[in-house]
Amino acid sequence: MDATPDEVETLAELRIWLDKRTLSGLAVQGLDLTGISLADVTVEDTLFLGCRLNAPEAADLVARGASVVPELAHAPYPTHPSTLYTAADLTVGFEASGFAGMYDSVVYRHFVEHGGPLPPIREALSQRLHDHGIDNALSDALAAWASASTGPVVGVMGGHAEPRGSVAYREAATLGRALADAGALVLTGGGPGVMEAANLGAYVPSAEALDAALKELSAAPYFVDHEPYTAAALAVRARYPSAEPWAGGLSIPTWLYGHEPANLFAARIAKYFSNAIREDTILRAARGGIVFAPGKAGTVQEVFQAATKAFYRSDGASGPMIFLDRRYWTDVLPVEALLRPLFTQAPEVPAVVHLTDDVDEAVELLTTHRPA
Incomplete structure (x- = not known):
C-alpha cells in the first residue's frame, strides 16, 4: 500500500x-x-x-x-478502488471458470452490456468514480516509485497484434529486460503484443529466464485464443514468482479494448474504463521518454499525442521519443518526416526524436535522460 x-x-x-x-x-x-x-x-x-x-x-x-x-451496488467492480489491480486481481475466477469467468472478463461483459463507451447515467457515474479511484491509486504508486528510485519512468508503445514468438515480440522483451536492469520503470498500455513483451522482459529475473519464458509463451502465440493465452501467462508467472514490488513495471490498459486480454506481467495495473483518460495518463506518466515499436493506428495516435505534449510542454519537460526500426518509421509510416519540421518551430524544446535499430542505444538514450 x-x-x-x-x-x-x-x-x-x-x-x-x-x-x-x-x-x-x-x-x-x-x-x-x-x-x-x-x-x-x-x-x-x-x-x-x-x-x-x-x-x-x-x-x-x-x-x-x-x-x-457509498459504493454503487449494481456494478461488478468497485466504484472507489483504493489500490491498483494486480494480475491476481484480474484473473480471479480463471482457475474455476476459465477466461469467461474471471474478473476481467466479467467486468468487460458488464461494460459492453451497459452501453460500452456510451453508458447510461448510472453506469457512467460508476465508471467515472472507479476511474477516479484508479487516478488516485496511480498517483500514489508513482509517488512511491519516485521516492524510492532515481530511475526514469519509460513508456513502451507498439502493436497489440504482435504474436508471441515473433522477432518484434522478442525485441520488445529484450528492451524491457534492459530497461529494468538499468533501473527504469517500464510502463505500457497494458495490452498484448509489444506491450506484453516489454512488461514480460521487466518481470523475469534474468536474460536466461527470458529466453525460457519466450519459448514457453510461443506455444500460445495469439491473444484471440483467450484460454491458452492466459493460461500460458499464468504458468510463466508461477514459474518465476517475484517478491520485488515493481517486477514487470506498470501497465495502464482499458476495458474499451476488453476483447484484448490485459497482459499479466506488470506488477501494478491501472485499468480504466475511459480510454481518453487512460491515453493521456500513459503519456503524462512516461516523463522519462517513450519507445515506439512498429504499430498501427493506436500507436500513431500515441506518437502525435506525445509530440503535442512535448511541443507545448504541457506536462513539463518530455523525455526522448525513440522510434525502434528505422525502416518502418521512415518508409512504412514516415512520422519522422512530420515530427522533425514540427519541432524546429519550438526551438526551446530539446531534440526529442531519435531513430534506431539498436535496443542498447535506445536504453542508453533513455537512462541517461533525466526530466526536470
Missing part, C-alpha cells in the same frame, strides 16, 4: 487518527466502519469514499460536516 498523508486506506492508519480524535480534512477510503464508533471524532470536511456504514452512522457523519459517497 502506498501511503499518503491525507488519505486513510487501512484500519491501522485509521486507529492512528482515532487516537487523535480527528479525521477532519482527510479522505477515508474503502474501509468497513461498521462497529467502529466515530461519535467523539471530529469529521468536519472528512470524505468517506466507498466505506461500509449503516444508515444511521452515515446520516450522523453528514450531519456533522462529513461527505459520504
